[in-house]
Amino acid sequence: MPGTAPEAAPSWALELRDVAKSFGAVVALRSGSLAVAPGSIHALVGENGAGKSTLVKIVAGVHRRDSGVVRLHGNDVDFGSTAESKSAGVAVIYQEPTLFPDLSVTENIFMGRQPVGRSRRIDRAAMYAEATGLFQRLGVAIDPRRPARGLSIADQQIIEIAKAISLDASVLVMDEPTAALSGVEVDRLFAVARSLRDEGRALVFISHRFDEVFALCDTVTVMRDGEYVSTDAVAETSVEQIVSRMVGREVAELFPKTPAEIGDVVLDVAGLSSTGTFHDISFNVRAGEIVGLAGLVGAGRSEIARAVFGVDGYDAGTVHLGGVAVPPQKPRAAIKAGMAFVPEDRRKQGLVTESSVARNVAGVIRGRLTHAGLLTSADENRAAGPWAGRLEVKTSALDMTATTMSGGNQQKVVLAKWLSTEPQLLIIDEPTRGIDVGTKAEVHRLLSDLAGEGLAILMISSELPEVLGMADRVIVVCEGRITAELSRADATPETVMHAATASVSHAVPASTQEVTA
């Protein structure tokens, strides 16, 4: 029931009651409550900034709570470090994988608790054998001796899961484990999660994808603004009910793309190839049009976008923006020509997280703001203000650092940064990854408005509903090749997924090659 905490019972594997945590003046968690039964998978949902990650970090021992009760199998606990929570049988998979890139994947799994033989020497043979067993159980092909460097996010996630399983934890918390996974990988993860549940372990699953919550979980707890809202059995609730509790208001339309007037070709890409990454990529994007680039994770979508923007080089092909050739491998030239690029990993590639919001927003146009070569904070604030206001970035002041903001707000700052360059073309990679439902709708509305103003948008997304709802045209990429180009009318979950999983050797069916422009 909304407003009341779950009833206490001695049988809970993990129980939190009225847990609070503040960072200085910022209250991250007002009153978090959660009760997870052994042998169940418990979903924890809420908008970004609802306090889910803080709650997870308190359970993990990263943060110490200010007040409230945390019980593990009925015993009060207060973890002062991650080592303590680990030894108590709590494994946590964080939103962003934390691996040691220089070490082998096996060492990553067993670091700090490697199997040791006589005189406490590490028994490498046993370690590799155990890692191989874990990977077999997870059904993945990863060489246990290879370094963690160069692994895709999905593979890194698998390593994190292998780590958690090898801990033999009784409580397993997964903070958005599926954000970077493709359909097959998600299915694999779910199979593992269910087998862990059947062994009597308690799992906490945080996700923004409701279909996953409903497919996997037994119980769902909703949080809003750092407070506990409700706990229900999944079978007795609905998506609409949960969404309305999360946002505290009814969400009418998740993907509100409004029709816009389609103008001239803005971006024209012809015959773009890069050995081993993508081959013979040709497409265009018109003014006022949103083109969705769909496909499985690892299909080469982000790489194509990076090549178009000039971050990575390519072997053959041309890129024209507004009829003018854009030179390869020169992002500055691309920006000057009128391209903007919001990358997939906004923390690493989109933001200077230690800098203020204003400095981040003004970063690209700083050259235009200087007086006699000097750049003042006042200039930056003046330039950043209107954009931050328009995007409703929820920060009290423009001089707040970007690192303390939620994912949704960070994304808005990145968008504000690029929009201040007044681009003709916006390339946006996974616009709503890790962003809560409310902000997601805001981002979608904003993209739609921008298209309405004549901006050409190339949107890469792994979320099918987002692609289908937003895009005027969908280009599907599979293993580095375009396998289909679908008009809004032709694009259905079936046609897109069919093309996304099509083998390269198959010719593209003529019926799906129809292009509307």
Place this chain on the structure above:
Amino acid sequence: MSDTLLVEPSAVSPTKRIVGELLRSREIAVGTVLVLVIAFTTIKSPSFLFSDNGWRDLLLTPSLLLLLAVGQTAVIITRNVDLSVGSTLGLTAYFTGKLFVDHPGLPIIAVFVAGLLMGALLGLVNGVLVAFFRVPSLVITLGTLYIYRGIFLSWAGSSRINPSDLPHGFLDLGTKQILTIPVLTIIGLVALGLTGYYLYTARGGRELYAIGSDPDAAVLYGLPVTRRVIGAFVLCGALAGLAGVVYTARYGTVSSNAGYGMELQAVGAAVIGGVAIFGGSGTVWGAAIGAFLLVTINRALPVVGISDFWQRAVVGALIIAAVVLDRVLSARQERRLIAARDETREPSA
């Protein structure tokens, strides 16, 4: 779970894999350069290798830098650096001489232990400052470099240790050989072996690599970061202290410039030997070969008639070449790993 397991047993046999890894290793590459330098110099001047003195010096001269480079590697692996080792060496060398002057009957082994402990204490100071105050080690150890040297200077004043102050048994260590290998080199090699064994096979050793590879992740893992970093500095200090005792035994004279500038040679040897300056990778074996290469080149260049200026430039070029090579190789490896990822993905579709 799914019945179709995608894990395929590695196609390469273990022997083949190990041989392949060895051939590609940095240690072999630097070792090859070392052998070429020795061979080339010996062709020019056969006594470089084939006289009794030549053989002895080839092994004996690098023993000091060997100890420093091994300790430095343990610190660099944790994404830190210890610039105070030259001063630690100087201070301990003087301390060693002073012990013999003040307590003439002291057993030699006790002096070695005292030097080791003295160095460990100085290392502990570095480690505690770095780990608890969270100040970059570059700054902390730059400070202690001057402080330790200052203590040395004010303690020694204008006096210095002369061979006449030292017992014969101790000075003999500087020339004694076992199976033609100098005793001081054996000390260095034993320290190398023990450290290398620890770093490869102990949990604590592997945790040093983990901390250097990603310090934030190490905290999330619950690794004892503070304790391990302090441990690395203590080890580095102890080995520098041991090097101080070795210095006194080798030269018999300790003046105020003992060990001056050796900290940078130690860092250089580690980098040449493939220890990544940002931590997380590299071995003491590589650093040891790097130390031998650095010292040997310095001795070989005058033999083949290259001027003093070029000797230093060659060392500099070697360090830069090593770093550039690292960058190129790691970029290539990353590309290869990504390509391998694509290959494994295809059949799973």
